[in-house]
Amino acid sequence: MRRGIALGLILILLLGLSGCAGKQEPAADNASIVVGFSQLGSESSWRIANTVSMEQAAKEAGFSLMMENANQKQEKQIDAIRSFIAYRVDVIVFSPIVETGWDNVLTEAKQAGIPVILMDRMIETQDDSLYTAYIGADFYAEGQRAGEYLVRKADALGAEHLRIAEIHGTTDSTPMRDRQKGFMDVISGDPRFTVIDSVDGDFLRSKGEECAQQLLKQHGTEGIDVIYSHNDSMMLGVLDVLDKKKIQPGKDILLITVDGEKDAVDALKAGRINCVVQCTPDLGPAVMDLVRDLTAGKELPKVNHPDEGAFSDFDNLNDPAVEGF
Numbered sequence: 001m002r003r004g005i006a007l008g009l010i011l012i013l014l015l016g017l018s019g020c021a022g023k024q025e026p027a028a029d030n031a032s033i034v035v036g037f038s039q040l041g042s043e044s045s046w047r048i049a050n051t052v053s054m055e056q057a058a059k060e061a062g063f064s065l066m067m068e069n070a071n072q073k074q075e076k077q078i079d080a081i082r083s084f085i086a087y088r089v090d091v092i093v094f095s096p097i098v099e100t101g102w103d104n105v106l107t108e109a110k111q112a113g114i115p116v117i118l119m120d121r122m123i124e125t126q127d128d129s130l131y132t133a134y135i136g137a138d139f140y141a142e143g144q145r146a147g148e149y150l151v152r153k154a155d156a157l158g159a160e161h162l163r164i165a166e167i168h169g170t171t172d173s174t175p176m177r178d179r180q181k182g183f184m185d186v187i188s189g190d191p192r193f194t195v196i197d198s199v200d201g202d203f204l205r206s207k208g209e210e211c212a213q214q215l216l217k218q219h220g221t222e223g224i225d226v227i228y229s230h231n232d233s234m235m236l237g238v239l240d241v242l243d244k245k246k247i248q249p250g251k252d253i254l255l256i257t258v259d260g261e262k263d264a265v266d267a268l269k270a271g272r273i274n275c276v277v278q279c280t281p282d283l284g285p286a287v288m289d290l291v292r293d294l295t296a297g298k299e300l301p302k303v304n305h306p307d308e309g310a311f312s313d314f315d316n317l318n319d320p321a322v323e324g325f
């Protein structure tokens with residue numbers, strides 16, 4: 001009996017010392033905090049601005065940031081997360097390029113006792129203990145804003161029928177899935193709207209250009225009334241094609257896009273784009289706040305969304321608030 005009590009006391013002592021008592025022990029100071037960050041790529045101005053935001057925020061917070069850029073390859077993100085585990089970083093932050101295929105590597109992180117914060121995009125999993133928190137846009141709401149703009153525009157134009165072509169982002173990514181669903185849930189019940197095509201532009205300007213060429217070839221320059229692009233980079237590719245074909249963007253074809261980069265907002269002000277739904281890339285400060293709270297032993301909200309809106313040709317575009325990143 002006494003042997004059992006002694007062993008039990010030793011176990012409690014070891015658990016207390018090792019901090020394995022089930023919670024993150026507060027870190028001594030910020031400089032000792034190492035954040036492993038797997039960025040998915042450099043595919044768009046949004047992504048580049050997001051990387052800058054993370055680097056600047058980590059520097060201002062005094063954290064060490066180990067960043068790996070996966071160049072659009074999921075397997076490289078998985079390798080990066082494994083390297084962060086081996087290095088025993090304090091927190092792993094990553095933007096999952098697609099929603100599926102993460103359970104194994106995140107289970108390894110959980111077994112190593114390293115918390116994971118999802119930044120920008122979500123994962124599909126049966127076990128939401130594999131990540132501590134998500135911080136990023138409500139993409140479904142962004143899609144709804146795009147749809148709500150189109151309904152308002154159709155009302156204003158007295159349009160009886162509008163044929164819509166969608167250029168979507170990376171297949172199976174959260175922004176692609178939810179921007180599509182939010183948009184469709186707003187317009188699908190309205191007989192004025194028909195989605196005649198949906199093509200994959202992978203969030204890339206070059207592919208957005210290819211998609212526009214393919215859509216116009218397939219449906220004719222008179223066969224499309226609206227193009228809904230899941231990001232500005234692809235929409236800028238569309239503008240390049242419309243200009244070459246002497247099609248008046250924003251007039252001959254209504255253009256709705258998402259992100260809010262400066263070139264897109266400037267095109268809105270010039271009447272070449274009709275609606276720009278905002279998606280802020282500046283997530284760095286909020287991510288580092290979560291890291292600070294987590295390493296201080298605080299509970300984190302599971303889902304964290306930044307405030308976002310939309311700009312359109314219904315707005316006073318001379319308002320200084322109408323600006324891109």
Ligand code: GZL
Nearest residue numbers: 043044046047120175203231
């Ligand atoms: C959205 C982000 C998307 C942007 C694209 O949060 O994941 O990826 O909309 C970027 O520009 O490529």
